Amino acid sequence: MRREAALFGFREIATPIFEHTELFTLRSGPNVVEEIYAFQDKGGRDISLRPELTAPAMRFFVNELSSSARPLKMFYFGQCFRYERPQSGRFREFFQFGAELIGDPGPESDAEVIALAASIMRRIGLKQYTIRIGHIGVLRNMLAEAGVGPEAAPLILQKLDKKEYEEASQRMRDAGMDDERIGKVIDITNTVGPVEVLDKISGDAREHLLGIFRVLQAYGIDNIQVDLGVVRGLDYYTGMVFEMDAPVLGAEKQICGGGSYSLTELFGGEKTFSTGFGIGFDRTLLALEKEGYQAPVHSIDVYVLPVGDSTRQEAHHIAAQLRRAGISTDIDLMGRSLSKSMKYANGINARRTVIVGDKEMAQGSVTVRDMVTGEQTLVKREELLTFLEK
Amino acid sequence: MRREAALFGFREIATPIFEHTELFTLRSGPNVVEEIYAFQDKGGRDISLRPELTAPAMRFFVNELSSSARPLKMFYFGQCFRYERPQSGRFREFFQFGAELIGDPGPESDAEVIALAASIMRRIGLKQYTIRIGHIGVLRNMLAEAGVGPEAAPLILQKLDKKEYEEASQRMRDAGMDDERIGKVIDITNTVGPVEVLDKISGDAREHLLGIFRVLQAYGIDNIQVDLGVVRGLDYYTGMVFEMDAPVLGAEKQICGGGSYSLTELFGGEKTFSTGFGIGFDRTLLALEKEGYQAPVHSIDVYVLPVGDSTRQEAHHIAAQLRRAGISTDIDLMGRSLSKSMKYANGINARRTVIVGDKEMAQGSVTVRDMVTGEQTLVKREELLTFLEK
Numbered sequence: 081m082r083r084e085a086a087l088f089g090f091r092e093i094a095t096p097i098f099e100h101t102e103l104f105t106l107r108s109g110p111n112v113v114e115e116i117y118a119f120q121d122k123g124g125r126d127i128s129l130r131p132e133l134t135a136p137a138m139r140f141f142v143n144e145l146s147s148s149a150r151p152l153k154m155f156y157f158g159q160c161f162r163y164e165r166p167q168s169g170r171f172r173e174f175f176q177f178g179a180e181l182i183g184d185p186g187p188e189s190d191a192e193v194i195a196l197a198a199s200i201m202r203r204i205g206l207k208q209y210t211i212r213i214g215h216i217g218v219l220r221n222m223l224a225e226a227g228v229g230p231e232a233a234p235l236i237l238q239k240l241d242k243k244e245y246e247e248a249s250q251r252m253r254d255a256g257m258d259d260e261r262i263g264k265v266i267d268i269t270n271t272v273g274p275v276e277v278l279d280k281i282s283g284d285a286r287e288h289l290l291g292i293f294r295v296l297q298a299y300g301i302d303n304i305q306v307d308l309g310v311v312r313g314l315d316y317y318t319g320m321v322f323e324m325d326a327p328v329l330g331a332e333k334q335i336c337g338g339g340s341y342s343l344t345e346l347f348g349g350e351k352t353f354s355t356g357f358g359i360g361f362d363r364t365l366l367a368l369e370k371e372g373y374q375a376p377v378h379s380i381d382v383y384v385l386p387v388g389d390s391t392r393q394e395a396h397h398i399a400a401q402l403r404r405a406g407i408s409t410d411i412d413l414m415g416r417s418l419s420k421s422m423k424y425a426n427g428i429n430a431r432r433t434v435i436v437g438d439k440e441m442a443q444g445s446v447t448v449r450d451m452v453t454g455e456q457t458l459v460k461r462e463e464l465l466t467f468l469e470k
Numbered sequence: 471m472r473r474e475a476a477l478f479g480f481r482e483i484a485t486p487i488f489e490h491t492e493l494f495t496l497r498s499g500p501n502v503v504e505e506i507y508a509f510q511d512k513g514g515r516d517i518s519l520r521p522e523l524t525a526p527a528m529r530f531f532v533n534e535l536s537s538s539a540r541p542l543k544m545f546y547f548g549q550c551f552r553y554e555r556p557q558s559g560r561f562r563e564f565f566q567f568g569a570e571l572i573g574d575p576g577p578e579s580d581a582e583v584i585a586l587a588a589s590i591m592r593r594i595g596l597k598q599y600t601i602r603i604g605h606i607g608v609l610r611n612m613l614a615e616a617g618v619g620p621e622a623a624p625l626i627l628q629k630l631d632k633k634e635y636e637e638a639s640q641r642m643r644d645a646g647m648d649d650e651r652i653g654k655v656i657d658i659t660n661t662v663g664p665v666e667v668l669d670k671i672s673g674d675a676r677e678h679l680l681g682i683f684r685v686l687q688a689y690g691i692d693n694i695q696v697d698l699g700v701v702r703g704l705d706y707y708t709g710m711v712f713e714m715d716a717p718v719l720g721a722e723k724q725i726c727g728g729g730s731y732s733l734t735e736l737f738g739g740e741k742t743f744s745t746g747f748g749i750g751f752d753r754t755l756l757a758l759e760k761e762g763y764q765a766p767v768h769s770i771d772v773y774v775l776p777v778g779d780s781t782r783q784e785a786h787h788i789a790a791q792l793r794r795a796g797i798s799t800d801i802d803l804m805g806r807s808l809s810k811s812m813k814y815a816n817g818i819n820a821r822r823t824v825i826v827g828d829k830e831m832a833q834g835s836v837t838v839r840d841m842v843t844g845e846q847t848l849v850k851r852e853e854l855l856t857f858l859e860k
Contacts, residue, residue: 087793089770089800089818096563097487097519097549098507117488119509122553129487149817151803159487163512173486181803188782188803199793298786380479392578396688403477403589410479413541413571413578427539428479 142349150183187291214310540573577681604700
């Protein structure tokens with residue numbers, strides 16, 4: 081994930097594990113305190129273990145980087161914490177990988193961010209994933225045109241986000257909307273499909289999404305859909321919103337969410353449009369595992385094996401030389417027998433052992449054993465490094 | 471640091487940011503609560519942000535890895551937290567890099583751990599550092615032979631560790647020691663020098679330290695001294711203890727500390743001898759900076775620059791292709807002018823720009839500009855990747 085983000089020109093940042101609690105209530109509302117690790121420190125300060133990394137990243141931007149050239153592209157990887165009931169792929173301490181592109185609200189910047197998220201999933205080897213892209217402006221505009229005020233709209237959007245249509249309809253009725261308009265909102269929320277379904281809507285949101293799809297086409301990303309029901313839970317999104325699913329996970333399938341937003345003005349900075357995403361790292365790992373992904377087996381280049389006490393000093397010489405040359409090397413430290421050492425070397429997946437015996441050492445040589453083929457070669461001591469580097 | 475540890479056959483582990491507070495009081499005594507971020511969570515559990523990583527690593531070992539082949543070699547890098555007054559190179563949230571070799575109390579294992587710490591400092595480019603090695607058994611035995619009981623000894627050792635000789639002497643006097651014995655203890659505490667000063671002592675500790683120095687000689691490590699005054703503050707050390715200093719830091723010069731110890735029995739496991747160290751990462755960074763270390767400048771391989779709207783789609787095609795091939799690539803996302811884009815490309819240290827112009831595109835070519843020499847080359851589109859990979 082880090083490598084892919086760097087290939088896209090994003091740079092890694094790191095922010096503290098805890099922040100003033102206010103940072104998170106500013107972003108997510110006061111109720112978030114119920115779900116997070118919020119404490120008072122010994123100095124009476126209200127602090128919280130970070131439940132997410134967008135707010136810290138934007139605080140960092142406002143405090144330290146606000147005069148940087150735009151767009152500014154950053155990513156992060158770190159632990160977050162929520163006081164919630166643990167479930168499959170959802171822990172109280174969890175890892176989040178995320179990226180933010182700061183300072184440009186255009187469709188190409190939105191597409192760049194989505195392309196990064198998709199490229200990360202391809203690079204880590206996730207076989208099946210889908211991307212659903214919507215635009216928060218579509219439903220917001222429909223509600224505004226129907227006369228729904230800024231107090232009622234967020235709650236309606238939250239219900240629509242959770243696909244709780246009955247409650248959403250009731251709230252729309254309470255806000256004075258007629259059945260026809262309510263039906264249209266529900267219909268738009270259920271609009272899912274290829275880019276052509278955008279014909280259903282018009283205006284800036286449509287043009288913006290078409291621009292995004294055009295760039296993503298250049299990336300050859302095809303597991304992508306319009307989904308105008310993607311609303312995301314939070315008020316601060318300003319335009320495009322997207323989610324990624326790993327179908328192998330079943331009901332709890334979302335592995336990534338993001339969109340364009342503005343938070344800087346909440347943290348004392350100028351209003352700055354940004355686009356970002358967060359990947360649920362643990363859930364993504366779970367998806368990889370369910371797809372049968374095998375993590376690479378840990379191995380080591382060389383195991384150095386002194387036979388008898390008289391060769392131990394020379395064995396340490398050899399280990400020091402190999403390590404300095406960048407060859408990963410382990411060595412018997414306990415003076416074990418040849419057979420026990422061989423067993424240990426197998427256990428740590430050593431590719432070769434360098435056996436340092438009395439007689440060979442007297443002749444200025446060591447024995448190199450290939451642990452896969454079992455082949456043994458007598459190698460002159462001064463040629464050992466060259467031999468192993470081949 | 472990670473690379474060097476891997477070259478030595480150590481494997482990375484990660485443990486949670488917070489633990490039950492008891493884990494740290496078991497290791498460091500009840501008073502540690504005054505200096506750490508200790509809280510109650512919403513479920514009434516006493517939890518603490520980890521102030522160090524040895525206790526979590528050993529808890530992890532006891533819970534998950536106790537049946538692994540010995541020796542087990544692990545390292546970690548992560549944030550730790552102490553509620554103390556911040557000072558130069560010492561923060562409330564700080565990073566610690568550490569390693570533990572579990573399951574062998576022999577001198578070669580101790581030497582392996584010291585060699586890793588020293589090799590890390592060499593690999594990261596720290597020019598000046600010294601290693602001081604002692605043995606907790608020397609002073610402990612002297613106190614025991616003088617009849618000092620297990621209640622009084624730790625406090626005396628703590629005073630000796632802090633070089634508070636008057637207080638230490640008073641406590642030794644209170645414990646019934648005569649002036650001659652007290653003088654000898656102070657003399658040993660001040661025993662610093664090359665390996666020959668070990669002639670002052672005898673017994674197992676001397677043999678053990680000689681064994682360690684022999685292996686470290688094989689590593690060509692020469693900035694190393696005996697210092698029998700290294701006591702370390704904590705009771706759980708069992709034998710060899712060592713510290714590393716960066717003289718460039720002045721008074722607060724210690725950057726690494728470690729030794730051999732046993733903690734597993736405190737955490738419900740079998741008694742297991744281990745050797746480990748912790749590097750104060752922030753202070754080590756500070757030492758590097760004071761020595762004039764220059765962090766590598768961040769740069770990017772290619773900046774893709776579409777000229778005019780008609781070439782933007784092709785520009786995204788190119789960026790996607792290069793990134794997929796592992797070439798780090800940024801691209802103009804905002805439709806800026808050529809001169810502004812060039813300025814941005816310079817700002818992010820792009821090594822080359824790929825200029826996608828109308829006319830060249832019509833001929834199936836792009837212009838590649840070397841940002842250092844200013845040289846421009848017309849390159850056929852299908853040869854671009856090969857050209858850039860040269």
